[in-house]
Amino acid sequence: MEDRPDTSLIQPRSRRGWASSLRRRFLCSEFSYGVLSSTVTAYLRTVWATSRLTAEPSLFEPVFEQHAPLIAVTWHSEAFLLPLLRPRACPVEVIVSRASVGEIISRTLHKLGCGTVRGAGATDRVHMFENGAVAAFRGLKAALDSGHSVAMTADFDARTHGTVSPGVIALARLSQRPIIPAVVVSSNRFRMSTWDRTAFGLPFGRAAFVHAGPIWVSRRATESELEDKRLEVERALNVITARAYAIADRLHR
Secondary structure: OOOOOOOOOOOOHHHHOHHHHHHHHHHOOHHHHHHHHHHHHHHHHHHHHOOEEEEEOOOHHHHHHHHOOOEEEEOHHHOOOHHHHOOOOOOEEEEEOOOHHHHHHHHHHHHOOOEEEEOOOOOOHHHOOOOOHHHHHHHHHHHHHOOOEEEEEOOOOHHHOOOOOHHHHHHHHHHOOOEEEEEEEEOOEEEOOOOOOOEEEOOOOEEEEEEOOOEOOOOOOOHHHHHHHHHHHHHHHHHHHHHHHHHHOOOOO
8 A cells, every 4th residue: 555645734835824924914013113112222221321431532512513414424333322422402314224124223213313214225236226225315315405414334234344335425425515434332242143243232331432534525526536535434434443442442551
């Protein structure tokens, strides 16, 4: 007699996927977004309230007073605490991806008093419209034109990790507003296993905020001059990142 496979445990696809589908719906629900963003906001405020801050050469207030609206840029891995340094009276729009996790980040930023522009960077022209890069660029430019400063990460995915996007330079050129490289880090941190090794700040640490600039880009800049400016921003971010960690980890002594 021919053996036949036991199909009693095989479920139809509609039944096999109900648990994962339900889980996705819950995580993407209004309730979940609200709870998660409120939790993250409370955690960030706790980290900030329990951290001892050193700023070099100054806090953000005098920078905004002199240069706003401005373009604040940081590395993707160090963006965790930067929104907490926004001067209360200064409107700032932050670029946030359109992914589901971006919705949580967007709501968190709103709770912290920041506005958001939804979109993402693109490494090639083919995906600029798919990722919302064009819409994001226009939104950032409109924010600057209206007198709002903007904040963005200089790199945006694994392929551009540690490299300043040409879009940062293009935005400064078109808007004629200055780029301010800025980094804030904590001595008490956890490195996440993400593509950029994001530094997740923990409470009761020493926080160090370091900024550079301003870096201006001429409207008439040539292609080679634009590349020089991109490298200038990249060098500035690397220098201030190293300096911030030296201060936070007391390596400057």
